[in-house]
Amino acid sequence: MKRIEKVIQGYHYVGFMLVIGVIMVVVFFGGDDSGIRFNIGKETSMVEDYWFKDCDFFNGRWVYDNRSRPLYKEKECSFMMDNYSCEKLGRKDFKYQSWRWQPHGCELPRFNGTALLEKLRDKRVVFVGDSLGQNHWVSFLCLIDSWILEPSHKVVEWHGPLIKFRASEYNVSIDFYWEPFLVESNCDDPINHKILDRVVKIEGIERHAKQWINADMLIFDSYRWWLDVDITLVWGSFENPNKTIVESRRVVPYEMALRTWSNWLETHLDRKKTRIFFTSPSPGHREGGDWGKTTGENCYNVTEPIVEERPWGKGSDFDLMRATESMVEDLEKKGFNIKLLNITHLSQYRKDGHLSIYKRHLVSPTKLELANPAPYADCVHWCLPGVPDVWSEILYAYIRYKI
Numbered sequence: 001m002k003r004i005e006k007v008i009q010g011y012h013y014v015g016f017m018l019v020i021g022v023i024m025v026v027v028f029f030g031g032d033d034s035g036i037r038f039n040i041g042k043e044t045s046m047v048e049d050y051w052f053k054d055c056d057f058f059n060g061r062w063v064y065d066n067r068s069r070p071l072y073k074e075k076e077c078s079f080m081m082d083n084y085s086c087e088k089l090g091r092k093d094f095k096y097q098s099w100r101w102q103p104h105g106c107e108l109p110r111f112n113g114t115a116l117l118e119k120l121r122d123k124r125v126v127f128v129g130d131s132l133g134q135n136h137w138v139s140f141l142c143l144i145d146s147w148i149l150e151p152s153h154k155v156v157e158w159h160g161p162l163i164k165f166r167a168s169e170y171n172v173s174i175d176f177y178w179e180p181f182l183v184e185s186n187c188d189d190p191i192n193h194k195i196l197d198r199v200v201k202i203e204g205i206e207r208h209a210k211q212w213i214n215a216d217m218l219i220f221d222s223y224r225w226w227l228d229v230d231i232t233l234v235w236g237s238f239e240n241p242n243k244t245i246v247e248s249r250r251v252v253p254y255e256m257a258l259r260t261w262s263n264w265l266e267t268h269l270d271r272k273k274t275r276i277f278f279t280s281p282s283p284g285h286r287e288g289g290d291w292g293k294t295t296g297e298n299c300y301n302v303t304e305p306i307v308e309e310r311p312w313g314k315g316s317d318f319d320l321m322r323a324t325e326s327m328v329e330d331l332e333k334k335g336f337n338i339k340l341l342n343i344t345h346l347s348q349y350r351k352d353g354h355l356s357i358y359k360r361h362l363v364s365p366t367k368l369e370l371a372n373p374a375p376y377a378d379c380v381h382w383c384l385p386g387v388p389d390v391w392s393e394i395l396y397a398y399i400r401y402k403i
């Protein structure tokens, strides 16, 4: 199939007839969930091999589809964490679980956990980043969960900032590593990181990187924590810095951290072995003004996505986004196998998908807060099942059909 695909890739439209030896191959895009069909000789067969060279997964629309969505139930996912389980924490509207992402002009392949795990056999995948990366990782595991029946064959273990998932039958590891700034910081404790004066060791990455550098696949995200102004940057050690600056323009330290990160990859990563994804910013919905509401409103009590297609609003920092994009491009030019998971725009529609007030509370809300809940709503993280499942479906498509 690889050979056939290579030949086909030379042609830009569908329905083109090719003769390869004695085999005639006709390719055309099918309907709903068919991907691509090949006619081999006189026999029509649905091949598992799906191909999406000309498809832009990131450009599309949300379709309400409560027959095929959600892909799993919140209660049934053995990896669900309280911090994403909106239903358990009291959310009563469930429409947010049943939206399917429909790219223009093609379909996302149907998720098949067995095929995924077979593809990843003997491999180690690591999600590296902040709680949105963790949100994504939990979604990915929930999608896989029901495909492994024997509970003892799917085990999660905590080792400080590293949470390891192993699917033992396949010898697959899918880990999450807590590293919110990519570089070292005083927020590197996976549990106690609610620190207001954030200090970032802008050239320090080794302590983190040695935990994931040998992986076969890395999925990075680092964005949200940089939105804070006045981050202190230090050189040398945390205890005895030889230089300290307080930087209040977001993009400057962000670019410095990306530089530290990419330099590390250039000198230490095996670019033949390791596939990299970088997740673009996950948008927040803290400002009702972005979708025509009055000031003070946010994602609280929002049950519908934005349906009309339109350019995105303010929920993301464009400078940081561009910094990520150009760093990814840069590494691509240098021969890295890297791809931007461009989820910003598609997630921007989903003002209904956030935790809102159905979140795990470190401190119980006060009476005053309960009377006026909007200000304490979480409009950053996402309920599961929900939006990150689409990020996972797209990641699945790449893993299965592009690697």
Ligand SMILES: *[C@@H]1O[C@H](CO)[C@@H](O)[C@H](O)[C@H]1NC(C)=O
Pocket: 058, 059, 060, 325, 340, 342, 345
């Ligand atoms: C990300 O996707 C959106 C929507 O399709 C598109 O407008 C934008 O150009 C994409 N960004 C990149 C860097 O590919």
Ligand SMILES: *[C@@H]1O[C@H](CO)[C@@H](O)[C@H](O)[C@H]1NC(C)=O
Pocket: 066, 067
């Ligand atoms: C799906 O949605 C339709 C229309 O909103 C509703 O009538 C139907 O009961 C829903 N089905 C399920 C299984 O929730």
Ligand SMILES: *[C@@H]1O[C@H](CO)[C@@H](O)[C@H](O)[C@H]1NC(C)=O
Pocket: 112, 113, 114, 115, 118
């Ligand atoms: C999932 O993939 C496996 C392995 O490729 C295949 O045997 C199985 O039929 C697929 N299952 C479904 C429901 O498509």
Ligand SMILES: *[C@@H]1O[C@H](CO)[C@@H](O)[C@H](O)[C@H]1NC(C)=O
Pocket: 122, 123, 124, 171
């Ligand atoms: C399991 O996978 C790891 C790589 O992740 C590899 O080093 C090891 O040899 C594999 N074990 C077996 C028993 O195949």
Ligand SMILES: *[C@@H]1O[C@H](CO)[C@@H](O)[C@H](O)[C@H]1NC(C)=O
Pocket: 081, 083, 131, 190, 191, 360, 381
């Ligand atoms: C989710 O829970 C874990 C462990 O309980 C915690 O470390 C993490 O910060 C939580 N994430 C969010 C977004 O609350």
Ligand SMILES: *[C@@H]1O[C@H](CO)[C@@H](O)[C@H](O)[C@H]1NC(C)=O
Pocket: 235, 236, 237, 242, 243
């Ligand atoms: C601070 O120390 C680190 C190593 O500890 C060194 O790499 C760096 O160049 C020093 N920076 C300055 C400004 O002296």
Ligand SMILES: *[C@@H]1O[C@H](CO)[C@@H](O)[C@H](O)[C@H]1NC(C)=O
Pocket: 301
């Ligand atoms: C939530 O929104 C609905 C209409 O969309 C409104 O009737 C209701 O009062 C709102 N509830 C709260 C507590 O704001």
